[in-house]
Amino acid sequence: MSPAAVNSWQAVQEEVLRRIRVRAWKPGEMIPNEAELAREFGCARATVNRALRTLAEAGVLDRKRRAGTRVTLQPISKAIIDIPVIRREIEDRNQRYGYAMTFRRIEPAPLSVRARLRAASDMRLLHLIAVHLADARPYVVEDRWINLDAGPKAEQVDFSRISANEWLLANAPYTHGDLSISAEHLRAEEAELLDIDASGAALTITRTTWNGAQAVTTVRLSYPPGYRLNTAL
Amino acid sequence: MSPAAVNSWQAVQEEVLRRIRVRAWKPGEMIPNEAELAREFGCARATVNRALRTLAEAGVLDRKRRAGTRVTLQPISKAIIDIPVIRREIEDRNQRYGYAMTFRRIEPAPLSVRARLRAASDMRLLHLIAVHLADARPYVVEDRWINLDAGPKAEQVDFSRISANEWLLANAPYTHGDLSISAEHLRAEEAELLDIDASGAALTITRTTWNGAQAVTTVRLSYPPGYRLNTAL
DNA sequence: TTAAGTATTATGTGCATACATAATTACATG
DNA sequence: CATGTAATTATGTATGCACATAATACTTAA
Numbered sequence: 001m002s003p004a005a006v007n008s009w010q011a012v013q014e015e016v017l018r019r020i021r022v023r024a025w026k027p028g029e030m031i032p033n034e035a036e037l038a039r040e041f042g043c044a045r046a047t048v049n050r051a052l053r054t055l056a057e058a059g060v061l062d063r064k065r066r067a068g069t070r071v072t073l074q075p076i077s078k079a080i081i082d083i084p085v086i087r088r089e090i091e092d093r094n095q096r097y098g099y100a101m102t103f104r105r106i107e108p109a110p111l112s113v114r115a116r117l118r119a120a121s122d123m124r125l126l127h128l129i130a131v132h133l134a135d136a137r138p139y140v141v142e143d144r145w146i147n148l149d150a151g152p153k154a155e156q157v158d159f160s161r162i163s164a165n166e167w168l169l170a171n172a173p174y175t176h177g178d179l180s181i182s183a184e185h186l187r188a189e190e191a192e193l194l195d196i197d198a199s200g201a202a203l204t205i206t207r208t209t210w211n212g213a214q215a216v217t218t219v220r221l222s223y224p225p226g227y228r229l230n231t232a233l
Numbered sequence: 234m235s236p237a238a239v240n241s242w243q244a245v246q247e248e249v250l251r252r253i254r255v256r257a258w259k260p261g262e263m264i265p266n267e268a269e270l271a272r273e274f275g276c277a278r279a280t281v282n283r284a285l286r287t288l289a290e291a292g293v294l295d296r297k298r299r300a301g302t303r304v305t306l307q308p309i310s311k312a313i314i315d316i317p318v319i320r321r322e323i324e325d326r327n328q329r330y331g332y333a334m335t336f337r338r339i340e341p342a343p344l345s346v347r348a349r350l351r352a353a354s355d356m357r358l359l360h361l362i363a364v365h366l367a368d369a370r371p372y373v374v375e376d377r378w379i380n381l382d383a384g385p386k387a388e389q390v391d392f393s394r395i396s397a398n399e400w401l402l403a404n405a406p407y408t409h410g411d412l413s414i415s416a417e418h419l420r421a422e423e424a425e426l427l428d429i430d431a432s433g434a435a436l437t438i439t440r441t442t443w444n445g446a447q448a449v450t451t452v453r454l455s456y457p458p459g460y461r462l463n464t465a466l
Numbered sequence: 467t468t469a470a471g472t473a474t475t476a477t478g479t480g481c482a483t484a485c486a487t488a489a490t491t492a493c494a495t496g
Numbered sequence: 497c498a499t500g501t502a503a504t505t506a507t508g509t510a511t512g513c514a515c516a517t518a519a520t521a522c523t524t525a526a
Contacts, residue, residue, distance in 0.1 A: 007480075007481095008479075008480080009479080009480085020406075021406045021408065022406075023406070027402075027403060033505090033506055033507080034506070034507070035506080043480075043481085044480060044481045044482070045481090045482090045507095046479095046480070046481065046482085046509095047479085047480060047481080049507075049508075049509090050479090050480095052507090053507090053508085063506090063507065063508095064488080064489070064506085064507080065487065065488040065489060065490095065505090065506060065507045065508070066487085066488055066489040066490055066491095066504085066505055066506050066507070067488085067489060067490070067505095067506075067507090068505090068506060068507080069506085069507080074317070074318045074321060074399075074402060075402070076315045076316065076317045076318070076321075077315075077316045077410075077412070077440075078313050078314070078315055078316070079313070079314045079315075079316050079412050079414075080311050080312070080313050080314075081311070081312045081313075081314055081414075082309045082310075082311055082312075083309065083310045083311070083312050084307070084309045085307045085309070088307060088309075166307075169260075169307060169308070170260060173253075173254045173255075173256070175254065176465065176466060177310075177465070177466035178463065178464070178465050178466060179310070179312050179463070179464050179465075179466055180461045180462065180463045180464075181312075181314075181414060181436070181461065181462040181463075182416075182436055182459075182460065182461045182462070183415075183416030183417070183434040183435055183436040183437070183456075183458065183460075184416070184434055184458075185434050201416040201417055201418050201434030201435065202416055202434065203414070203415055203416040203436075204416070207310075207466070209466070223416075225416065225417075226415070227415065227416075228413045228414065228415045229413065229414040229415070230411065230412070230413045230414075231411070231412050231413075232409065232410070232411050232412075233409060233410035233411060233412055233440070233442070240510075241509075241510080242509075242510085266475090266476055266477080267476070267477070268476080276510075276511085277510060277511045277512070278477095278511090278512090279479095279509095279510075279511070279512085280509085280510060280511080282477075282478075282479090283509090283510095285477090286477090286478085296476090296477065296478095297476085297477080297518080297519070298475090298476060298477045298478070298517065298518040298519060298520095299474085299475055299476050299477070299517085299518055299519040299520055300475095300476075300477090300518085300519060300520070301475090301476060301477080302476085302477080
């Protein structure tokens, strides 16, 4: 069979993946350089470049200038987990979204929270606890601290009507953040809000965002037992 | 100040991000089209294209042909979690890697596992349980089922010497897979292997991989309480 | 008035070319 | 032999151009 021109970057990508899969190019091995592949596939080098670059971003290939491209020896699977706005997460499941704030106070934060925010002890923090509901049933508990020094307007907002999640998204820009996932025992009050037995193991997502050097907010989301984060590889 | 030429795609990207951050372009709003931006920045349209395309992949922009580009209203944060080979995960922490297989038997799988593998009841499955150690201390328990119909060689391999994780990576190609993260109570035997109190909440990662329509393997990794998956936003 | 067809337009992609940059190799020099 | 330097090379990126494609806006016909 004659080598049909593989001249879209997706086609190149698929052909490369195929060769890796059938072990024509083995893990750790070098693959031909872009110019050669372009010649073989009958396309421009830029096209090969885009295909290989994308595969490198996906962790399938290792590329170094001058050194060339090789098949990743131990591919780190990158699980891309979409963390949507909770309202959307629920509405995408075709459930009715609900929200209830159960606590609001400007108060000093415990050490663990201050550490997350790298906060001086005099930072003014608004503490909110709320439950997000799916079809009127508790879906996730949100325990949030908002830095009022970063966005003083937050003090005036009625967070019993609009979720902090959404208000901040629209009003408090951030430059970067960090996120951590862990399994934790539910605290008694959280279990109560979720309306479940306190003995459960809760998937917990902690997210802190920054605007430059200034902490914006930190949240701890506690999902009830059984909740799963799914992703394709 | 004169508009210095912004002529690398990273520079364009940063400028775009800056404008979004300072709310010059507000969430939901259209931004100028590629040609205009190229003119403004003094660079080629392809350069703008790459910058915007990358931002769209990151979820910051929404792009549609003909319709144009707008700032994402509710950016879905994509948490990219690297799931490395466990040996590497441990060695990257500058700890000594160890491995011990504690169970190996070809046996019929329970329903939950068969469901994950979409397995007929006559599929031959090798069941392995192993512990990965960091500095001789239990790090994670691995409960794995390998489809011998997909790769019969696995039956001959001495998995007490090499971890299934690494052997499969090198010998059993897969086309796709799925991964799910949840919080679960440790089973008694797992708690024992991890050498901890059984009451802990364990972060559990379940991963199943496929080669075409054929299941290759499914693993359940149980990490002890306190383990965190971290990522930057 | 509505439906079908057409023009327009912004993004998506391919190509050829040029040059930049990092990393390696080869070489020269002490 | 060690070491610094220059040549080489594969990838990285910018550019100008062309055309493809999807989505919208507009026009025309029933």
